[in-house]
Amino acid sequence: MSAQDGRNGFQAPVTAAASAASGPAVLHASVVRGRGNRRRMLVGLVVAAVALAVIAVAGRLLEPVAMATDFAAKNLQPSIAHPFGTDWMGRDMLARTLAGLSTSIFVGLLAAGASSLIALALACLAVLGGPRADAAVSWLVDLVMGLPHIVLLVLISYALGKGFWGVTVGVALTHWPSLTRVLRAEILQLREQPFLSVSRVLGVSRHRIALDHLVPYVLPQFLVGLILLFPHAILHEASITFLGFGLSPDHPAVGVILSESMRYLSAGYWWLAIFPGASLVATVGLFDRIGALARRLVDARTVQE
Structure with a gap:
């Protein structure tokens, strides 16, 4: 064997050993990075x-x-005593804005929760109810999504007498179609699994199959969809209240605040609209951030990014 061959023969085991050693190190680094991302x-x-x-x-x-x-x-400008200023009646705008945001959050929680439950029930019905039920649910989803969203919301709220419950019911009845499609697609994938066929052959009822198998399977997607419905519900509540078809003027709602402030902007009272509007956007951004993080936590692949 020549010196060159000896060198080649000596280098091969070192390279193999280095490759074997680098594999676990890279894997360990990936695991550590994934845990750090998940923690953040x-x-x-x-x-x-x-x-x-x-x-x-x-x-x-x-x-x-x-x-x-x-x-x-x-009509005091923003100061230390009144960070958001005061309005034409001397009411503190910071307190009014926080009270309005609290009302919007409460409406959003009720409406998004009811809408997500409607989506889950319709998705299970579409998959377990047979072809006719699936066709009916698909037709209903297409019908609601085909109508102008804000117009349908205004009509429902106005028909129910506006106010708190009119807005809540209107938002709940108009925000379920997209989530229904997502949950239906997830459940359709599960329906092809052998254990569901075995359950049906053994005589397990559709109601029991839905509770024991379908709902736990789509629970992560359901929770993410529920969270992502919040910002839409809050924005639409504020929108129809701003237009006069939502909460009554005696409620400290953000839509009411913005609607009333339009009459005073030309007089230079800019703080009546700027601070409540920016606070509403920030609140919606927080909800959207929670939804985005929850979606990434549910998807194991994105944690490694």
Whole structure:
């Protein structure tokens, strides 16, 4: 064997050993990175959820302050005493904004929760109810999605007398189609599994199959969809309230605040609209952030990114 061959023969085991050693190191680094990403996502999700909880609780506690009038302090610009200024009746705009956001969050929770349950029930019915039920659910989804969203929401709210329950029911009845499609697609994939065929052959009822197998399977997608419905519900509540088809003017709602502030912007009272509008956008952004983080936590592939 030549010196060159000896060198080649010596280098091969070293290269193989290096390759064998690098594999576990790379895998370990990937696992550590994945855990770090998951930890950061969880921290971000908790921080956003706590911020929303603080807004909701503070708004409820500040409702008496939000309704209190002081004509001696009307139309004051933002200051230390009144960070968001005061309106034409001397009401503190910070307290009114927080109270309005608390109302919007409460409406969003009720509406999104009801809408997501409707989506889950229709998705299970479409998959387990046979071809006719599937066709009926698909037709209903296409019908609702084909109608102008805000027009349908306004009509339902107006038909129910507007107010708190009119808005809540209207939002709940118009936000389920997209989630229904997602859950139906997930359940269709599960329906092809052998254990469901065995359950049907053994005589297990459709109701029991849905509770024992379908609902646990789509629970992660259901929770993510529920969270992502919140920002849409809040924005649409504020929109129809702004148009006069939502909450009544005696409620400290953000839509009411923005609608009333339009009459005073030309007089230079810019803070009446800027701060409530920016706070609404920030609240919606927090909900959207929670939904995005929850979706990434559910999908194991994105955690490694």
